[in-house]
Structures are given as structure tokens and as C-alpha cells.
Amino acid sequence: MLLLVGVFFATSSQIEMGMRNFIDEELMVAVSSSKLYVRMRGNPEGDLIVNLHGGPGGYSGIDIKLMGPKLEDQFLIAYLDQRGCGKSPACTDKSLLTFKQYLEDLDFVIDSLRNRYKKDQVNLMGTSWGGMYGFLYLLEGSKKVNAFACIDGKVNSYYQNTFLLNYQSEKISELLNGNISSDKRTELEKIAAELERIKQSPSASFYKDVNWMLHEVSPKLGFNAYFADTSNIISLDDVLQDTALLNLMRYTKDEFMEIGKKAEFVNQAFLDGPEYNDINIEKDLSSINVPTAVIQGEFDYVVGTGHAILIYNALIGLLNDKKELHILPDTGHCPAIESPDVLANILVHFFKEHSS
Structure with missing residues (x-):
């Protein structure tokens, strides 16, 4: 993968929280044939965690509300919108919507953030497709990742x-x-x-x-398939009527409506190809040597209820003190929505335990 440092176009704000700084910056990282949006929030003195949203085709904005509150006090969180997703420019060239391109993109982003924030390594946390994305990056042999949390991810299509x-x-x-x-x-x-x-x-x-x-x-x-309790579903109308949430994510209603079209294109590009549908990296996980937390909802029918156990058992290169398995009760495919406090506590403890 390319190791060049991307170019930044940024707007930022910085406010005092207690005795330290809290940063909130919007960045555009230059990558091949495009640029990627990254929202940086949290404690600049803490370890850096790059958030990999789901999909393919999801967006990171809502994770600021769902995952941010308990993490940003202690860590610096990079909410990345992947190629063609969220606030990143639309991608209408399917030849650029591939594992190879996404891995190159992530490497650009990681190098850029390490350089900007003076970090030797980063941590990764990936949800659903983001879980597989994180494992694919680790399998490239990168020494830039300190620890990884896979949340309702998959490795075996x-x-x-x-x-x-x-x-x-x-x-x-x-x-x-x-x-x-x-x-x-x-x-x-x-x-x-x-x-x-x-x-x-x-x-x-x-x-x-x-x-x-x-x-x-x-x-x-x-x-x-996604929720153990359907009353927890956050609908499109829920978001559009929540002015505070839109302001937190820095979307207008019109901007938020646009991300659905982008998401559909990206999702179809991946799901209508054998690269995504036929991938099985289960055996390859034996080479992973980065501390890993595997987290899944008890009632996750999207990737299959036993997928977390499958992943955990495949991590044979990690000693038990370097890997964790968490099955969250009464939770489906979206623990950040259904069990946010439980998930946050696991993530904080894990990343603190394996601090760089």
C-alpha cells in the first residue's frame, strides 16, 4: 500500500474541557482520485482511534452521538467517511469501489492522521462491514495499528x-x-x-x-434481522426531525437526504460482485498479532449469531490476554444503538488495557 501523506483541507474549533483541550475538526484527506472526510473529536492527548463505519455505504456522523460521549473524553476519535460515503464526495466509478482501493484509502488516512497528531500508532474500531475492513487492513501486515475492536463484523461471507x-x-x-x-x-x-x-x-x-x-x-x-427490540430503530424521519442531531453531525436536511443515494450506489457496487460476497478470511486470521476485541449482539441475524465466536476462535496467533470475546445480551446487529453503555464500557476498558 502507498505510504504517502495526504493533503489536508481543514476547519477546526477547540474548546476547553476541564484542564485539557477538546478538539473538533473537519478534515478532507486527499486520496487517489478523490478525498475523504474525517471528523476529529476528543482528547488530543489520548490514543487515536479510527472509526470504520458499516455498509459498505454507511456514514460516520451518527456514531458521534452513539459512540462518542464516553470515548471522546479519553481518546481522540477519527470519524472517517469511506470513499463515496457520507460527507466524502460521491464515487460513481465502480472500479474504485474495491477492497484494494479502500485499503489504500485507509492507509492514506492513517498516515495523514499519524503525521498531523504526532501518533506512532492508531487503534481501529469497525462495525459490521467496518469489522471486515479492519481485519483486511491488519492482514496487510501494517505495524501502524496498536489494537482493534471488531463490532458485529464478519470474515466469512x-x-x-x-x-x-x-x-x-x-x-x-x-x-x-x-x-x-x-x-x-x-x-x-x-x-x-x-x-x-x-x-x-x-x-x-x-x-x-x-x-x-x-x-x-x-x-x-x-x-x-438488525434489532432485538424494534423500538430502538432510528428511522430517517427520526434523524430529519432531530435538529440537535443534525447540528451535531453538521448536516442540513438536504445534505442528509443525499447520503442515501450515495450509500445505495456503494452498497450495490460491493454486493453485486464476488469479491465481497465470496470472501472468506477466517483462516487468515491466524496471522493477526494485534490485540483484538470481538463484540457481537446476541440476536445479530445479519452476519449470523455465531460469527463472533468463529472470529475469536480463528485468532489462534493471539494469547488469551490479547483477545476478548463479548456477546451482548438482548442486542442485535447495532449495539451502539441498543446497548450503548455496555459497548462503550467494553471499548474504553479494551483500549485502555492495550494503550500505546
Whole structure:
């Protein structure tokens, strides 16, 4: 990967919090054929943590509210918007939406932040796709990362995809054995047939199928793939009506509406290709020598409820005092929303324990 230091375009503010400085800066880091938005918040004297949002196609802004409050007092957090995402410029060239490009981007950002804030190493925390992104970066052999927290991440796409397909098929069998209406039976039989088609199909074009499974099929089978408690869902309207949240993220309503279009393009670019759908780095994790915390919600049906255990067991190059496994009860795929205090306490303890 390239090791050049990116160019910054920044606006910043600095306020006193107690006896130390609290920084809040917006940066644009120059990368190949684009630039990436990074929001820097927290204690500049603390260890630097680069936040890798989910997706592919997510954004980092809401993590300032969800993950920031208990972390920013002690750490300097870099909320990165990945290529084509959030406040970073849109990317309409699918040839640039690849693992190779994203890893080069992350290396640019890490070098730039290390140089700007005088840090020898950084820490990483990645959620969902960000968890895999972090592991992919570690497998490049970089010595720039001190510790990594994987939150509801994946490393084995086959496990992820077959878990949801099999779980939904089992739920349909249970419902068909019960007392249901003829219309419901017909609907479930059609869904079962479609799931069988997907099982037999190549995964090169999975965007439409996986979104149908996650967002349409799961509710019809009586569960939510993302949340253990659906009352915790933060909807688009919730964000648009929360002026304080928009101000915290530094979005206007119109700007926030735009990120959905960008997210869809990026997500489809990855999910309609075998690079993302067929990846399995489970065995490669044996070479990881960076302290790692593996965290997952008990009811995470997006990557599969056993994925964290699979990852933890694959980290055979780490002694037990260098790796942690946390299964969060009554929590789905989004612990920052459903169990923010529990998650924050784990992260603070882990990164303090393995401070650089």
C-alpha cells in the first residue's frame, strides 16, 4: 500500500474541557482520485482511534452521538467517511469501489492522521462491514495499528449468507407446521421457493436478494434481522426531525437526504460482485498479532449469531490476554444503538488495557 501523506483541507474549533483541550475538526484527506472526510473529536492527548463505519455505504456522523460521549473524553476519535460515503464526495466509478482501493484509502488516512497528531500508532474500531475492513487492513501486515475492536463484523461471507438463508427456511418450516391461513401458507411457500433459488444461485449479484431477505422476508417471519427490540430503530424521519442531531453531525436536511443515494450506489457496487460476497478470511486470521476485541449482539441475524465466536476462535496467533470475546445480551446487529453503555464500557476498558 502507498505510504504517502495526504493533503489536508481543514476547519477546526477547540474548546476547553476541564484542564485539557477538546478538539473538533473537519478534515478532507486527499486520496487517489478523490478525498475523504474525517471528523476529529476528543482528547488530543489520548490514543487515536479510527472509526470504520458499516455498509459498505454507511456514514460516520451518527456514531458521534452513539459512540462518542464516553470515548471522546479519553481518546481522540477519527470519524472517517469511506470513499463515496457520507460527507466524502460521491464515487460513481465502480472500479474504485474495491477492497484494494479502500485499503489504500485507509492507509492514506492513517498516515495523514499519524503525521498531523504526532501518533506512532492508531487503534481501529469497525462495525459490521467496518469489522471486515479492519481485519483486511491488519492482514496487510501494517505495524501502524496498536489494537482493534471488531463490532458485529464478519470474515466469512459463506457463513453469513448461509446462516440467514437457513434460519429463514427453518422459520418458514415452523410456521407451515402451525395453524395459519391459506393465504399465509401460499405466501410462505413462495418465499421458501425463492430462498431455495437464492441458495442455488451464484453470489455475484446479491444486492437485490440480500436486501429482500433482510428487509422484507424477516418481518414476515416475525423477527428483525438488525434489532432485538424494534423500538430502538432510528428511522430517517427520526434523524430529519432531530435538529440537535443534525447540528451535531453538521448536516442540513438536504445534505442528509443525499447520503442515501450515495450509500445505495456503494452498497450495490460491493454486493453485486464476488469479491465481497465470496470472501472468506477466517483462516487468515491466524496471522493477526494485534490485540483484538470481538463484540457481537446476541440476536445479530445479519452476519449470523455465531460469527463472533468463529472470529475469536480463528485468532489462534493471539494469547488469551490479547483477545476478548463479548456477546451482548438482548442486542442485535447495532449495539451502539441498543446497548450503548455496555459497548462503550467494553471499548474504553479494551483500549485502555492495550494503550500505546
